[in-house]
Amino acid sequence: MAQFNLNINGNSMNVDVDPNTPLLWVLRDHLDLVGTKFGCGIAQCGACTVHVDGEAVRSCSYPVSVIEDKKVVTIEGLSETGDHPVQKAWLEHDVPQCGYCQSGQIMSAAALLKKNPTPNDEDIANAMNGNICRCGTYTRIKAAVKTASQSL
Amino acid sequence: MTLIDKKLNRRSFLKVSTLAGGGMILSFSWLAGCKPTAEEVLTMPDEWFEINSYIKIGENGAVTLFNPNPEFGSNVKTSLPMLLAEELDVDWKYVFVEQADFYPERFDRQFTGGSQGIRSGWKPLRTAGATARHLIVAAASQAWNVPADEITTNAGTIEHKSSGKKAGYGEMASLAGTLEVPDPESVKLKEIADFKIIGNSKKNVDGIKIVTGKPMFALDHKVEGMKYAAIVHPPAFGMKLKSFDKSSVTSLPGIQDAFEVKVFKDDYSRNFFDTTTFPEIIAIVGNSTWEVLQAKKSLKAEWEKAPESTFPMAGRGGQAMDIKVPEGLENSSSHKEKMAEYITKPGNVLRKDGDPEGAFKSAARVLERTYSAPFLAHNTMEPMNAFADVKGDKAIIYAPTQAPELIRQTISSSLGIPLENVQINLARMGGGFGRRAYSHHLTEAALISQKIQAPVKMVYTREDDMSAGVYRPTYAATYRAALDGNNNLLALHVKAGGIPESPIHANRFPAGAIDNYLAEGWQIESNITIGAFRAPRSNFIAGAEQSFLDELAEEMGKDPIDFRLELLKRAETNPVGENNDYDPKRYAGVLELVREKSNWSSVPNGVSRGVSAYFCHNSYVAEVVDVSIKDNQPVVESVFAAVDCGIVVNPDAAANMGEGAIVDGIGNAFFGEMAFENGAPTKTNFDKYRMIRHSEAPKKIEVHFVDNKEDPTGLGEPLFPPVFAALGNSLYRATGKRLYEQPFQPQIMQMENLRM
Numbered sequence: 001m002a003q004f005n006l007n008i009n010g011n012s013m014n015v016d017v018d019p020n021t022p023l024l025w026v027l028r029d030h031l032d033l034v035g036t037k038f039g040c041g042i043a044q045c046g047a048c049t050v051h052v053d054g055e056a057v058r059s060c061s062y063p064v065s066v067i068e069d070k071k072v073v074t075i076e077g078l079s080e081t082g083d084h085p086v087q088k089a090w091l092e093h094d095v096p097q098c099g100y101c102q103s104g105q106i107m108s109a110a111a112l113l114k115k116n117p118t119p120n121d122e123d124i125a126n127a128m129n130g131n132i133c134r135c136g137t138y139t140r141i142k143a144a145v146k147t148a149s150q151s152l
Numbered sequence: 153m154t155l156i157d158k159k160l161n162r163r164s165f166l167k168v169s170t171l172a173g174g175g176m177i178l179s180f181s182w183l184a185g186c187k188p189t190a191e192e193v194l195t196m197p198d199e200w201f202e203i204n205s206y207i208k209i210g211e212n213g214a215v216t217l218f219n220p221n222p223e224f225g226s227n228v229k230t231s232l233p234m235l236l237a238e239e240l241d242v243d244w245k246y247v248f249v250e251q252a253d254f255y256p257e258r259f260d261r262q263f264t265g266g267s268q269g270i271r272s273g274w275k276p277l278r279t280a281g282a283t284a285r286h287l288i289v290a291a292a293s294q295a296w297n298v299p300a301d302e303i304t305t306n307a308g309t310i311e312h313k314s315s316g317k318k319a320g321y322g323e324m325a326s327l328a329g330t331l332e333v334p335d336p337e338s339v340k341l342k343e344i345a346d347f348k349i350i351g352n353s354k355k356n357v358d359g360i361k362i363v364t365g366k367p368m369f370a371l372d373h374k375v376e377g378m379k380y381a382a383i384v385h386p387p388a389f390g391m392k393l394k395s396f397d398k399s400s401v402t403s404l405p406g407i408q409d410a411f412e413v414k415v416f417k418d419d420y421s422r423n424f425f426d427t428t429t430f431p432e433i434i435a436i437v438g439n440s441t442w443e444v445l446q447a448k449k450s451l452k453a454e455w456e457k458a459p460e461s462t463f464p465m466a467g468r469g470g471q472a473m474d475i476k477v478p479e480g481l482e483n484s485s486s487h488k489e490k491m492a493e494y495i496t497k498p499g500n501v502l503r504k505d506g507d508p509e510g511a512f513k514s515a516a517r518v519l520e521r522t523y524s525a526p527f528l529a530h531n532t533m534e535p536m537n538a539f540a541d542v543k544g545d546k547a548i549i550y551a552p553t554q555a556p557e558l559i560r561q562t563i564s565s566s567l568g569i570p571l572e573n574v575q576i577n578l579a580r581m582g583g584g585f586g587r588r589a590y591s592h593h594l595t596e597a598a599l600i601s602q603k604i605q606a607p608v609k610m611v612y613t614r615e616d617d618m619s620a621g622v623y624r625p626t627y628a629a630t631y632r633a634a635l636d637g638n639n640n641l642l643a644l645h646v647k648a649g650g651i652p653e654s655p656i657h658a659n660r661f662p663a664g665a666i667d668n669y670l671a672e673g674w675q676i677e678s679n680i681t682i683g684a685f686r687a688p689r690s691n692f693i694a695g696a697e698q699s700f701l702d703e704l705a706e707e708m709g710k711d712p713i714d715f716r717l718e719l720l721k722r723a724e725t726n727p728v729g730e731n732n733d734y735d736p737k738r739y740a741g742v743l744e745l746v747r748e749k750s751n752w753s754s755v756p757n758g759v760s761r762g763v764s765a766y767f768c769h770n771s772y773v774a775e776v777v778d779v780s781i782k783d784n785q786p787v788v789e790s791v792f793a794a795v796d797c798g799i800v801v802n803p804d805a806a807a808n809m810g811e812g813a814i815v816d817g818i819g820n821a822f823f824g825e826m827a828f829e830n831g832a833p834t835k836t837n838f839d840k841y842r843m844i845r846h847s848e849a850p851k852k853i854e855v856h857f858v859d860n861k862e863d864p865t866g867l868g869e870p871l872f873p874p875v876f877a878a879l880g881n882s883l884y885r886a887t888g889k890r891l892y893e894q895p896f897q898p899q900i901m902q903m904e905n906l907r908m
């Protein structure tokens with residue numbers, strides 16, 4: 001066990017966990033931030049996507065010990081009231097079905113748009129290919145990313 | 153106005169009462185007006201089509217509607233309450249939808265599956281809404297002392313025009329709660345033309361919660377003092393636990409205990425949805441998910457081959473029968489050999505019209521093709537998990553399940569506590585696809601909680617989930633067509649089977665359209681467990697049948713749509729045989745609509761297209777898939793779907809469902825495959841089990857609905873089965889090669905120099 005001081009969604013938070021614990025489980029079990037989901041545990045599905053210093057990372061494969069003073073943003077911290085352009089576009093296109101993959105999808109999309117505010121189809125596919133949606137909402141995801149891009 | 157046509161069952165009731173803080177609540181429960189055939193929903197008991205719900209109208213006018221069905225992404229939580237709201241005549245803006253938890257007395261017949269949510273709720277929920285409206289009007293009539301039939305309602309307000317009296321529903325709700333409920337047979341429903349909510353897209357009522365990451369799933373649940381549990385199950389079908397060394401994990405940090413969990417009591421008569429691959433597993437309990445997942449890796453366990461065994465299963469009439477679980481460690485290669493053997497043997501005759509044998513003898517030519525598809529894992533995005541808190545003789549469960557009612561009996565038996573003390577609260581499901589109709593994960597969590605005497609959250613890893621069985625079966629189908637010297641179709645013969653069930657729907661198209669028709673089935677037993685998977689059996693046989701009809705049309709020199717329409721014309725005007733379970737006109741209708749919407753005869757440059765049509769879950773769907781070849785790889789450019797599922801309640805959500813089913817079908821056709829070596833699944837996570845991803849999804853999907861006034865039918869499943877053949881047929885036109893075996897991708901990889 002070891003103490004870690006983490007910067008999550010702009011707040012400083014302390015946890016006492018095994019240094020190998022993936023950020024995913026620190027968020028979910030220790031900090032009660034359960035919007036970040038568990039899908040595969042091996043960086044293959046994207047359900048656990050969060051931002052670490054603005055980069056989309058798979059939190060299931062990101063040990064808490066390497067975070068240090070990097071800034072972590074989760075779906076809960078993407079916006080105060082759910083009004084990030086990506087969230088708004090998701091609602092406009094009524095993207096979710098079961099919804100389980102969607103916080104990961106939204107975090108991947110938000111990271112993409114930050115780097116590339118006007119992505120084409122190929123850019124979108126490249127950035128979103130790590131996020132599986134078992135319900136098959138990909139065409140809506142693409143449309144929503146484009147809508148969000150226009151409102152940036 | 154139409155009178156509802158519905159026979160009330162003895163167990164049905166409608167009850168109105170006043171709310172504690174003012175206002176009214178109307179609760180109701182009755183049998184649904186329609187029942188799917190047993191074939192469509194496997195062996196679901198009829199009672200599952202009882203609808204139970206509530207309408208609450210507060211004094212402030214706020215309307216709360218309860219969604220009775222578990223939500224797994226088909227958006228019933230929005231669309232079922234739309235039915236209530238329509239007849240209640242309220243403004244959707246002021247409607248709040250709550251998930252009806254599973255209360256033993258009230259919501260005792262909840263099920264999501266078989267695409268029956270809207271179909272079975274259509275009349276009961278509308279009637280309930282109309283009854284509540286009727287009560288509000290009756291209350292106003294009393295309060296204002298005016299005749300009820302002079303009172304009108306509009307979007308949550310009531311008005312008596314000639315006296316100028318006007319009020320909100322809330323003002324009448326408390327009085328309404330004291331009135332006598334009218335005979336539901338006398339309550340009038342709106343004319344379709346007067347619908348204001350049904351047919352107008354409403355956004356997902358949980359949209360904002362989803363996009364902001366609010367806790368909604370069982371996996372997100374946490375209570376004070378809760379422990380975490382992981383499970384370890386045998387590594388292969390046909391194996392069982394011999395022994396394990398508890399001390400290999402209990403000394404690890406954060407680990408409290410490890411023990412064996414026996415899911416069923418020995419003499420328990422299982423029900424059809426109790427399918428459990430490994431009735432004995434090991435549970436590891438600890439302080440956090442990560443710690444129990446880590447401990448899984450260190451657990452020392454010994455496994456042994458399981459001998460042939462049997463377990464009692466309750467039949468439909470209540471009589472128990474013994475179900476055999478064969479021994480052995482099975483392999484996909486031997487599955488294929490066995491299936492090849494059965495293909496050549498006679499099967500069980502399921503339907504015969506005319507003289508097929510004679511027709512084949514006199515044929516000038518016979519076209520024969522065999523199609524096959526592998527086992528598939530459901531791979532719901534949220535792995536199996538459940539929260540349970542068992543204290544004394546009471547159990548509270550919070551879990552993702554499509555069928556709480558049946559698992560409740562199992563939990564009660566396994567825990568040894570009375571049925572009425574088992575409360576199952578329904579979590580939103582991170583996908584279902586049929587998998588969560590089998591809910592042994594709830595029993596497992598409950599047993600773990602009972603053992604440790606504390607609340608627990610049990611979670612499967614992806615590997616546990618993918619290797620725990622309940623798969624879509626593997627199937628093969630052989631189609632033969634007899635043609636005369638002038639290329640006329642004389643006879644059709646289909647023989648199809650699988651491990652461990654046959655996919656045949658013997659009375660579906662093209663039965664009824666061909667004079668000489670023979671359908672045979674076969675099955676091979678196995679210890680690999682199977683379960684319903686989006687459109688069971690249809691999800692394979694549609695692909696085989698519609699690929700064969702495509703090839704047959706080509707052999708006969710006919711346009712594939714024209715050819716199907718000719719057959720359907722025959723089935724309509726002069727049907728062959730009896731019990732044809734489709735309406736040829738509606739079938740033809742979707743083909744005609746897809747022909748128009750896809751602009752069938754003018755194929756865009758560089759694109760190859762294929763068509764397919766299928767009927768299941770009472771709905772008709774035709775699909776056209778356009779593919780192009782880029783960098784030697786097929787790219788799905790567009791998919792056009794034409795759907796006849798009657799009245800569409802929530803069109804945009806319905807389109808979303810349809811798009812999802814199409815993506816699902818394309819993904820499974822290209823990549824979906826579970827295989828076995830010595831009983832062990834060869835794929836246990838997404839690194840090996842290939843799922844369709846963003847870049848592989850169709851670039852464009854159009855879902856078009858036939859505009860008719862028919863009562864709504866299934867939607868969650870029917871768009872899935874036809875995609876396989878529409879894709880296969882378009883790939884044939886793109887590559888010059890017919891694909892007979894799923895998944896397609898490995899074969900495409902072998903084709904060199906794909907045609908441009």
Ligand code: FES
Pocket residue numbers: 037038039040041042043044045046047048049058059060061
């Ligand atoms: S859970 Fe992290 S990528 Fe799947």
Ligand code: FES
Pocket residue numbers: 096097098099100101102132133134135136137225533582583
């Ligand atoms: S919405 Fe269900 S997995 Fe994406």
